[in-house]
Amino acid sequence: MTFxxxxxxxxxxxxxxxxMIQEAARGFCQDKSDIEAVRKLLDSETGFQPEIWQEMVExxxxxxCIDEAHGGSALSLDCLIPIAESMGRQxxxxxFFASTLAAQLIQRAxxxxxxxxxxxxxxxxxxxxxxxxxNEDWGAALSKCNxxxxxxxxxxxxxxxxxxxxxxFIVLCQQGEQQRLVIIERSELDNSAIETHTLIDxxxxxxxxxxxxxxxxxxxxxxxxxxxxxxxxxxxxALLIAxxxxxxxxACLNLTVEYLNTRKQFNKLIGSYxxxxxxxxxxxxxxxxxxxxxxxxxxxxxxxQGDITRDxxxxxxxxxxxANDALLFAGDxxxxxxxxxxxxxxxxxxxxxxRAQWSQQHYGDSAYxxxxxxxxxxx
Amino acid sequence: xxTDATTLDAxxxxxxxxxINNIPEDPGFLLPQSFMEVGSEEQxxxxxxxxxxxxxxxYLGMAWPKEYGGGGMPQVYQNIVDEELMNxxxxxxxxxxxxxxxxxxxxxxxxxxxxxxxxxxxxxxDDIWCQGFSEPDHGSDLGNAQTRAVRDGDDYIVNxxxxxxxxxxxxxxxxxxxxxxxxxxxxxxxxxxxxxxxxADGISxxxxxxxxxxxxxxxxxxxxARIPASCLMGEENQGWKVAMRTLEYERxxxxxxxxxxKFLPIAMEDLLHSCKTIERDGxxxxxxxxxxxxxxxxxxxEKSLALMKERGDIPELxxxxxxxxxxxxxxxxxxxxxxxxxxxxxxxxxxxxxxxGDNMAIEGGQWQRGYFNNFSATIGGGTxxxxxxxxxEHALGLPK
Ligand SMILES: Cc1cc2nc3c(=O)[nH]c(=O)nc-3n(C[C@H](O)[C@H](O)[C@H](O)COP(=O)(O)OP(=O)(O)OC[C@H]3O[C@@H](n4cnc5c(N)ncnc54)[C@H](O)[C@@H]3O)c2cc1C
Numbered sequence: 001m002t003f004x005x006x007x008x009x010x011x012x013x014x015x016x017x018x019x020m021i022q023e024a025a026r027g028f029c030q031d032k033s034d035i036e037a038v039r040k041l042l043d044s045e046t047g048f049q050p051e052i053w054q055e056m057v058e059x060x061x062x063x064x065c066i067d068e069a070h071g072g073s074a075l076s077l078d079c080l081i082p083i084a085e086s087m088g089r090q091x092x093x094x095x096f097f098a099s100t101l102a103a104q105l106i107q108r109a110x111x112x113x114x115x116x117x118x119x120x121x122x123x124x125x126x127x128x129x130x131x132x133x134x135n136e137d138w139g140a141a142l143s144k145c146n147x148x149x150x151x152x153x154x155x156x157x158x159x160x161x162x163x164x165x166x167x168x169f170i171v172l173c174q175q176g177e178q179q180r181l182v183i184i185e186r187s188e189l190d191n192s193a194i195e196t197h198t199l200i201d202x203x204x205x206x207x208x209x210x211x212x213x214x215x216x217x218x219x220x221x222x223x224x225x226x227x228x229x230x231x232x233x234x235x236x237x238a239l240l241i242a243x244x245x246x247x248x249x250x251a252c253l254n255l256t257v258e259y260l261n262t263r264k265q266f267n268k269l270i271g272s273y274x275x276x277x278x279x280x281x282x283x284x285x286x287x288x289x290x291x292x293x294x295x296x297x298x299x300x301x302x303x304x305q306g307d308i309t310r311d312x313x314x315x316x317x318x319x320x321x322x323a324n325d326a327l328l329f330a331g332d333x334x335x336x337x338x339x340x341x342x343x344x345x346x347x348x349x350x351x352x353x354x355r356a357q358w359s360q361q362h363y364g365d366s367a368y369x370x371x372x373x374x375x376x377x378x379x
Numbered sequence: 380x381x382t383d384a385t386t387l388d389a390x391x392x393x394x395x396x397x398x399i400n401n402i403p404e405d406p407g408f409l410l411p412q413s414f415m416e417v418g419s420e421e422q423x424x425x426x427x428x429x430x431x432x433x434x435x436x437x438y439l440g441m442a443w444p445k446e447y448g449g450g451g452m453p454q455v456y457q458n459i460v461d462e463e464l465m466n467x468x469x470x471x472x473x474x475x476x477x478x479x480x481x482x483x484x485x486x487x488x489x490x491x492x493x494x495x496x497x498x499x500x501x502x503x504x505d506d507i508w509c510q511g512f513s514e515p516d517h518g519s520d521l522g523n524a525q526t527r528a529v530r531d532g533d534d535y536i537v538n539x540x541x542x543x544x545x546x547x548x549x550x551x552x553x554x555x556x557x558x559x560x561x562x563x564x565x566x567x568x569x570x571x572x573x574x575x576x577x578x579a580d581g582i583s584x585x586x587x588x589x590x591x592x593x594x595x596x597x598x599x600x601x602x603x604a605r606i607p608a609s610c611l612m613g614e615e616n617q618g619w620k621v622a623m624r625t626l627e628y629e630r631x632x633x634x635x636x637x638x639x640x641k642f643l644p645i646a647m648e649d650l651l652h653s654c655k656t657i658e659r660d661g662x663x664x665x666x667x668x669x670x671x672x673x674x675x676x677x678x679x680x681e682k683s684l685a686l687m688k689e690r691g692d693i694p695e696l697x698x699x700x701x702x703x704x705x706x707x708x709x710x711x712x713x714x715x716x717x718x719x720x721x722x723x724x725x726x727x728x729x730x731x732x733x734x735x736g737d738n739m740a741i742e743g744g745q746w747q748r749g750y751f752n753n754f755s756a757t758i759g760g761g762t763x764x765x766x767x768x769x770x771x772e773h774a775l776g777l778p779k
Contacts, residue, residue, distance in 0.1 A: 010682075012689040019695055250699055257775050271777040278767045284700060284775060285707050289683030292690045318679045367672065370679075374671040377678055378651060 009311045011303070012296045017075055022082035024059065026089075033092035035348055038203060041093070046165050047205040048094040053125060056094065063123030065306075066103055070119035077236065077306055078298035081243045085294075088247025091351055093203040095127045095162035097244070101237050102128035102170050105181070108306075109222055109229035114183060118168055128168035130233075131157035131209050138364045139371075145211070147173035147180055151218070153211040163207030164196050170222070171211070172230070179227040183220050184211075201358035203351070232308040235316040238363040239301070242316075242323035243294045245359045249287040249323070252330040252352035256280055256337055263339075270337075279333050286326035293319040314376055317369040324360040331356040380452050391459050397436060398467040403429060409735070411595075412643040412748070414475040415545050415755040418586075418594035423549055426473040430504040433464075433472060440478070440502045440637035443486065448499035449637070457638060464640040475641045476546065477501035477508035480625040481554050481574070483635035487624070488613065493574065497552070502637060509550035509577065511541035511557075511599055512622065518543075519765045521556070522567045522619060526601060528557035530615075533608050535559075535573070537581070537601040543759070547584040547597030550577045556622050559615050572618035573610045580604065591735075591751045629760045630709045642756070647681055650674070650723050653741060657727060664726055677719050684711055703774040710766040713756040720750035 032052050041047055056062065064079055066072025080100065087096065103122045106114055122128050134144040134155060145155025153173055160169070167186045172179060189209070196207040260271030260280065270276055297315035304312055331353030335342040342349050360366065406425055411417050417426060433439045441457040443449025450456070464472070472478065482501045485493050500506030517523045526539030537557060544553075555575040563569030577584075581604030584597040613621050627633045651674065654665040664670050690696050691704040723746040724731045735744035757763045771777040 010685045010689050012686060012693065014693045014695050022695065253775075254699075257777065260777055269778045271771075272779060274764070274768070277771040277777055278764070280775060280777065281707075281710075281767045281770045284703055284770065285711055288687055288690075288703055288707065289680070289711075291696070292683055292686035293679075295690060295693075295696055296686045318682060322679055322683055370672050370675040371668075373675045373678075374668075378665060378671055378674060 009300065009315075010296065012292070012299050013302075014295065015078065015302065017079050018082055018298075021079050022086070025083045025086035028055070028059070029086040029090040029092045033087075033090040035091075035351075038091045038093075038351065042202040047203060052092075053094055056096065057123075057125035061096065062099055062103075062125055065100070066107060066119050066123045067115075070107070070115055071123040072103075072119065076302040078302035080240060081294060081298040084240045084243035085247035085291075088244035088249075088355075089251045091203050091248065091251070091355065093201075093205075095129065095165055095205075097237070097240050098129040098161040098166065099127055100240070101233055102130055102168060104236055105130065105170055105226065105229055105233045106183075106222075108232065109181075109226035110183075111219075111223055113219060114222065118183065121168065126168060127162055127166045128170070129160055129162050129166040130237075131160040131163075131169050131171045132230075132234075133157065133159050136361075138361070138368055143172050143174040143179060145171065145173045147175040147182065147216075149175075151216050153182065153214040153216060155211055157209040157211070159197065159206050160209050161204075161206050163194050163209055164205065169209060171209070178224065179230070180224070181222040181226040181230065182216055183222065184214075184216070188214075199358060201354045203355065204358055234363055235308055235313055236301070238320035238369070239294065239297050239316045241359050241362050242290065242319040243298075245323040245327040245356070246287060246291045246294055248352055248355050248359070249283070249290065249327045249330045252327070252334050252349070253280070253283050253287060255348055255352070256283065256330070256334045259338055276337050280337075283326070283330045283333060286322070286329055290319065290322040290326040293322050310376065314373060317364075317373050317376075320364060321366040321369040321373075324356075324366045327352070327356040328360055380456075382453050382455055387455065387459060390456060391463060394438060394460050394463045395467070397438070398463055398469055401432060401436070402467060402469050409593075409748075410470055410643075411473070412471075412745075412752050413755060414471055414473045414641045415759055416589070416591075416593065416595045416752055417473055417546065417549075418589070423473075426470060427504045429470045430472050430474055434502050434504070439472065440482075440498075442635075443482070443498065443502070443637055447486070447494050448502050454634060461638055461640045464638075468643065469640070471643055472638045472640050474501060474504045474507055476510050476550075476554065477506065477552075478637040479639065479641065480510070480628045480636075481508045481552070482637055483628050483633070484554075484612070484621070484625050485574070486635065488621070493612075497574070500551075506552060507546050507550045509544050509546040509553045509599075510625075511544060511547075511553045511555040511575070513541060513543050515540060515542050515598075519762060521622070522570070524556050524558060524570065526555075526557045527561070528559050528571060528573070528606075530559070530608065531605075534605045535608055535610070537575075537604045537606060539601050541599040541601075542597075543587075544584065544597045544599045545595065545759075547577075547599045548586055553577050553599070554612075554625060556618055559618075563616060567619040569616055570618040570622070571615050572612045572621035573606060574612055575606045575610050579606055589751075590754065591748055595755075626761065630706070630766070647674075647678055647719070649742075650677075650719065653723065653746075654726065657730075657741065659726075659728060670726065673722065677715070677722070680715050681719075684708075684715060687711070700774045703770065706766075706770045706774050709756075709760065710763055710770065713753065714763055717750070717753045717757050720746055720753050724750055 063072035064075050068074045106118050147153050169184045171182045193210050263270045297319045300312040300315050334349040338347050338349050341347045438460045441450035441452045442454040445451035528535040528537045553575045555573040558569050559571040560569035581602045583600050586594045586597050589595045657664045687704050727741050730741050733740035735748050
C-alpha cells in the first residue's frame with residue numbers, strides 16, 4: 001500500500017549478528033523460562049535464578065555492548081534487541097536491563113578509573129542499576145536528591161530496579177543547577193538503606209535507596225558530561241523495554257489465540273465470534289507496528305554507532321509509545337476474552353496485563369514520549 | 380540491469396527531474412484522489428494522456444516482460460518510480476484494474492495469445508479495464524454471485540447484473556465472475572472467470588452518483604449478452620481461484636503490478652500545514668497541546684505502517700504469523716487514513732461545515748471530500764470487516 005508520503009527515515013536491517021543472537025536467545029529463554037518457571041519465581045526474593053544469570057553471563061550477554069578493552073565484546077546496540085524481545089516473550093525477568101543500561105552510562109560518560117573498575121565487573125555478572133527517580137515523575141528536570149558542595153548526599157531514590165540485588169548503583173543527584181551522577185557500591189550502604197517495593201508486575205523487582213548525609217569521594221562522581229549521556233541512556237532504556245514489551249505482546253497474543261481456538265460457547269469456538277476476532281486482529285496489528293518500530297530504531301542505533309541522532313531519538317520514542325500501547329491493549333483484551341477465568345490469578349493473562357502496567361511507565365509512558373516527539377516532528 | 384545503490388540513486392534523480400518537467404499543470408477541474416473516483420470525460424481524458432506520457436517515458440510496467448510492451452527491468456525500478464510519483468504528488472496512474480490486477484493475472488496464467496492481445500493496451504491506457512465481481516445482492520459474499528453464463532456453441536450467454544463497477548462506462552474489457560454451474564456442490568465450485576468485452580450487445584451501464592456528489596462507478600446489466608467462449612480464463616467452474624488471485628493483487632498481497640500508484644497521497648505533512656494556519660482559541664492550532672498529541676499519534680501510526688512494509692522483506696522478523704504483514708496492509712492503511720481525514724475535518728472549527736465549491740473552504744474542501752472518498756478504500760476491494768476476518772482466519776488461524 002502506498003498511501004503515504006514518508007520523508008522520514010525507514011531503514012531496517014537484521015544483521016547476521018542479530019540473527020545468531022536471536023536464535024540463541026529464543027532457545028535459551030524458552031528453555032529456562034517456561035510459564036511454570038516464571039510462576040515459581042513470582043514470590044521469590046530476587047525474582048531470578050542465579051544459575052540462569054550465570055549462564056547469561058557466560059553467553060556474553062552482560063558484556064555484549066561493552067568495549068573489548070573492558071571485558072566486553074563490543075557488539076552494536078541492535079544486538080540487544082533480540083535478547084530483550086526473547087526475554088519479554090518468556091517473561092524472563094533478570095537485572096539484565098538495569099545492568100546493561102548502567103554499563104552504557106559508565107561507558108559513555110564514566111572516568112577512565114570508573115570504566116576500568118566497573119565495566120569488567122558488569123560484564124562478568126555483577127549487578128548494576130540506575131537510581132534515577134525521586135518520585136513518580138520520569139520527566140523531572142531537577143532531582144530532589146541533593147549533593148552538597150562538601151560531598152554529602154541527601155535523598156531517597158525510588159523505583160530503583162533490582163535495588164536489593166545490585167552491587168553497583170548509579171545515583172542521580174542535584175548539585176545546584178547541575179545534575180550529577182554518583183557511583184555507589186553496595187558495601188558502602190547500610191542494610192537499612194534499601195527497602196523493596198511491592199510491584200504490580202510480580203516478575204520484576206525494584207526498591208528504594210535512602211541516602212542520609214551519605215559522604216562520597218571525588219572518585220565516585222561521574223564527569224559532568226554524564227548528565228547528557230544519561231538522556232541518551234534513557235532513550236536506549238525506552239527502546240529495550242519496548243523490545244521486551246513486543247515480545248510479551250506476542251506471547252499474550254498467542255495465549256489469546258489459543259484460548260479462542262479451544263473454548264466453546266453456544267456450541268461454537270469463541271474465536272468464531274467477531275466481537276473477539278476483530279480486536280484480536282487489532283492486537284496483532286499493534287504488535288506488528290511496534291515490532292517494526294523497534295527493529296527500525298535498532299538499525300539506526302547500529303548505523304550511528306550508538307549515537308542518539310535526531311532520527312534515532314524519534315525512533316526510540318515511537319518504539320516505546322507504540323510498544324506500550326500494544327501490550328496494554330493485548331493484556332487488557334486477553335483478560336476480557338478469558339471470561340471468568342481471566343479474572344483469576346491462575347490465568348496467565350494476569351501476567352501480561354501486570355507486565356503491561358509495569359513496562360508502560362518504565363522509561364516513560366506513551367504520552368510522555370508523544371509530548372517529546374511533538375517538537376521533534378511537528379516543527 | 381544494475382541495482383546497486385549508485386545506479387538506483389541516479390535513476391531516482393532522473394525520474395524526479397522528469398516528473399518536475401512533465402507533471403501537467405492544474406487542469407482547472409477537480410482531479411480524482413483515487414482510481415475509484417474517475418467520473419467525468421474531462422478527468423478521464425486528462426488521466427489517459429498522463430498515463431500514456433508516463434508509459435512512453437518508460438516509467439510504467441518497467442518490470443513487465445519486454446515482448447508484451449513492458450520494460451523487462453527489475454521491479455525495484457518501478458518501485459522507485461511509484462515512490463517518486465507519490466513524492467511529487469503526480470496525478471494517479473488510473474488504469475488500475477488493468478495495471479494492477481488483470482495485467483499481472485494475464486502475465487501469470489494467460490495464454491501467449493492473451494498476453495499479446497491485452498498487455499500493451501493496458502499500459503498505453505488504450506484499453507481501460509473494469510471489474511465485474513460485486514452484485515446488488517452479493518458483495519462481501521462474493522462466492523454467491525449469481526450472474527449467469529451459459530455456454531452456447533462458441534459463445535457464452537450472460538444474464539444478470541454487476542454493481543459498483545468502477546470505470547464500467549469507459550471500459551473496453553471487464554474481468555467478470557459469473558455462474559456457469561448453479562448446481563455445483565458448493566457455491567464456489569460453479570463460478571467461472573472471463574476476460575469479457577464491454578462493447579457487446581446486451582451489455583449496458585448506468586452511472587451511479589457517489590457520496591461526494593460526483594460520479595464514479597456504474598451498475599452493469601447483462602441482458603442475453605453474447606461473449607466469445609475464448610474469453611474464459613482458466614477452466615470452466617474454476618473461476619473462484621482466479622478471482623481470489625486478483626483480489627490478492629488488489630489487496631497488495633502479491634507483487635507484479637505495473638504500478639501501485641493509485642491513490643493521491645494525503646500526507647500528514649499537509650495536515651500539519653493546515654494546523655499552522657487554522658486558529659483555535661485565537662492561536663494557531665498547532666500550538667494546542669491536545670492537537671499536538673493527536674497529530675503525533677497519527678504520525679507514529681503512519682510510520683509504523685511504512686516500517687511494517689520494510690519489515691515484510693525480512694523473513695527472520697516475521698516468524699510469528701508469517702502472512703500477517705501482507706494481509707494487514709490494506710486494513711491498517713485505509714482505516715488509519717479514514718480516521719486521519721475525519722480528524723482533519725474536525726480541526727477546521729466552523730469551516731469544517733463547508734464543502735468543495737465554497738471558496739472559503741479550507742484547501743478547497745479536500746479534507747471533506749477526502750474523508751468521504753476514503754470509504755471507497757475501506758469498503759471497496761473487501762470491506763475492513765471482511766479484511767479483519769481474513770487476517771483472523773488466515774494469519775492467526777482463528778475459526779470461521
Ligand atoms: C468506490 C467503490 C468502488 C468499487 N468498485 C468495484 C468494482 O470496480 N468492481 C466490483 O466488482 N466491485 C466494486 N466495489 C464493490 C465492493 O467490492 C463491495 O462494495 C464490497 O465488497 C462490499 O460489498 P457490499 O457493498 O455488497 O456490502 P455488504 O457485503 O452488504 O456489506 C455491508 C456491511 O456488512 C459488513 N459485512 C458483510 N459481511 C460480513 C462478514 N462476513 N463479517 C463482518 N461484516 C460483514 C460489511 O463490512 C459492511 O459493513 C466498489 C465499491 C466501492 C465503495
